[in-house]
Amino acid sequence: MPRVAFLGLGAIGTPMARHLARPEHDLVIWNRTATRATEFAAQPSVQGHVRVATTPADAARDRDVVVTCLPVSSDVESLLDGPDGLLATLAPGAVLVDCTSGDPATSRRMAARLAERGVGFLDAPVSGGVSGAEQGALTVMVGGDEGVLTQVRPVIECFGKRIVHCGAIGAGDALKAVNNALLAMHIWGTAEGLAALEKAGVRSDIALDVINTSSGRSNASMNLFPERVLTRAFPRTFRLALLDKDVGIAADIAREQKIVAPLLQLTAELFRQAHRELGEEADHVEAVQVVERLADTTIG
Numbered sequence: 353m354p355r356v357a358f359l360g361l362g363a364i365g366t367p368m369a370r371h372l373a374r375p376e377h378d379l380v381i382w383n384r385t386a387t388r389a390t391e392f393a394a395q396p397s398v399q400g401h402v403r404v405a406t407t408p409a410d411a412a413r414d415r416d417v418v419v420t421c422l423p424v425s426s427d428v429e430s431l432l433d434g435p436d437g438l439l440a441t442l443a444p445g446a447v448l449v450d451c452t453s454g455d456p457a458t459s460r461r462m463a464a465r466l467a468e469r470g471v472g473f474l475d476a477p478v479s480g481g482v483s484g485a486e487q488g489a490l491t492v493m494v495g496g497d498e499g500v501l502t503q504v505r506p507v508i509e510c511f512g513k514r515i516v517h518c519g520a521i522g523a524g525d526a527l528k529a530v531n532n533a534l535l536a537m538h539i540w541g542t543a544e545g546l547a548a549l550e551k552a553g554v555r556s557d558i559a560l561d562v563i564n565t566s567s568g569r570s571n572a573s574m575n576l577f578p579e580r581v582l583t584r585a586f587p588r589t590f591r592l593a594l595l596d597k598d599v600g601i602a603a604d605i606a607r608e609q610k611i612v613a614p615l616l617q618l619t620a621e622l623f624r625q626a627h628r629e630l631g632e633e634a635d636h637v638e639a640v641q642v643v644e645r646l647a648d649t650t651i652g
């Protein structure tokens with residue numbers, strides 16, 4: 353059975369790691385803020401199955417598969433070097449599975465450096481949110497060698513229900529960025545439409561009821577707005593800062609590919625501004641509050 357390490361116990365990393373905490377994986381975890389790792393290891397459900405590493409190098413020692421899930425690719429890249437870095441201990445034949453919603457260029461650079469040491473790399477961003485991670489039902493978009501994916505598939509299957517090979521290194525990152533750009537468009541567009549309807553005298557609950565059985569519906573209109581906006585709950589599950597990063601990656605890809613994509617570029621600009629206005633800890637759905645402020649109305 354593969355020996356596994358997991359680095360990055362954030363909002364989505366924590367429930368992913370929980371599925372890997374099985375005796376056969378001999379799981380080792382590492383988190384920048386060490387208390388998060390020690391608290392994780394002390395939970396009754398995983399107690400005895402998990403060891404807390406002191407450094408990334410300590411985590412990667414003797415591991416067959418190292419899974420990372422950090423905010424951006426450059427955070428993962430920064431863990432490679434130095435005496436405490438992953439490259440100090442990753443052994444030939446091991447595989448780094450990066451579940452960060454990353455950027456293709458950095459993933460390609462990391463893959464090339466790891467390949468020099470005989471270490472495999474897959475970009476493997478996930479979708480399905482925190483609830484999908486808790487249920488072990490994430491979709492995993494994989495870029496890289498198919499043989500390497502076959503090798504580590506049993507590990508990814510612990511938290512992933514749909515595992516899709518998307519192409520070469522960076523393909524998973526690219527697809528994830530475009531998916532999230534569409535999420536951002538749906539959130540912003542639905543907010544603008546509902547704000548206009550509120551001002552025109554149509555209640556948002558009535559509008560959503562109709563939209564959700566009509567052609568304008570989306571995950572935003574069917575789930576996010578009823579559960580998080582109309583209730584004014586705005587739970588913090590996925591930071592706006594991270595969605596801003598994802599839309600930026602998608603806009604960069606369109607630019608690099610010389611695609612005329614005004615909607616992608618505008619969405620990137622709107623989410624950059626919303627991130628700046630609402631700060632690092634705001635949830636992605638709180639972007640709706642920027643639309644509400646600009647429209648001088650409340651949805652719901």
Ligand code: NDP
Nearest residue numbers: 360361362363364365384385422423427453481482590594
């Ligand atoms: P969080 O912000 O909740 O957690 C980030 C994690 O990364 C924390 O463990 C943090 O450590 C660690 N970290 C941050 N910066 C560094 C660094 N420079 N070096 C080492 N560790 C660092 O993020 P999420 O868990 O929400 O997201 C992680 C990735 O998954 C992102 O790429 C995101 O886009 C993606 N994602 C998130 C989803 C969600 O619903 N939340 C859904 C799908 C994808 P510390 O505890 O020290 O702060």
